[in-house]
Amino acid sequence: MADQTDDDEVFDFSNVEFTRDDLVIALNDMVKEYRKLSHSFEEAKAENMSIKSSYIDSNSDEFEDIDILKTELSKLQAENEMLKDETSELKAEIEALNQLVGSWNHSSRVLHKLNEYQKQASDKTGIGFNDSEFSEGETSTQSRPAYD
Template identity: 70%
Template sequence: MAEESTKSWADTDSESSSSSSSSSDSEQEEVHYLIDDQTSDDEVFDFSNIEFTREDLVQALNDMVHEYKTLSHTFEEIKAENASLKNSSAKSSSDELEDTDSLKIELSKLRIENELLRSESSELKAEVEKLTK
């Protein structure tokens, strides 16, 4: 990738050498004007510095690509973890619903049994009263 970038810069150099020096001077003035107009917080390189080279730019681009790949990988991991958490949450919610349903069924059974025992108890009380008279 660095070779391609260097090659494209070499092509640009050959094109720019054929242009007139007056347009080159005005372009440099525009570049310096734009550079001076930027805030210093946004600058990574000092573009007005003569020491700034294509290799610096290629290295910066490679660093950005590496950082992008790292961030993309991290994003994919977090995305997968988020999906996993959603799935486990949905599964636990469905498990809880199943537990709730089974508890409701058990409660219904116990209520029916309780009513049967109450009626039996009432019958026994009535029989006890009858026997005591």
């Protein structure tokens, strides 16, 4: 298989311009690519088994066929190792993306909670505002009884 990193788009996850949707799309693309590679591996494996079985049924005395099968087998083993490496890389990227999305979700929950506790702009109670019972300019340091 040819190295495709030169042709494919590479995400820079440190770039703050990426949205959660961008990352989810990238994750989905990686999963699709993994499935496609896995499927091609299974096809090659089945083809290898077919070659082996047809070889055994026909001319088992021909050493040329054995060399061809060994060559094919070594190619498939090399491809298998490459797919295993790609799979582990994809798993690591998926884990990193899951952590990133998890931190975004946590931040979103914290921000939502902060917004719930924030006073409305029309709320004029508390420190820095006069109580409606007090007249303009009058201040008091003692608490007032609830009932007069």
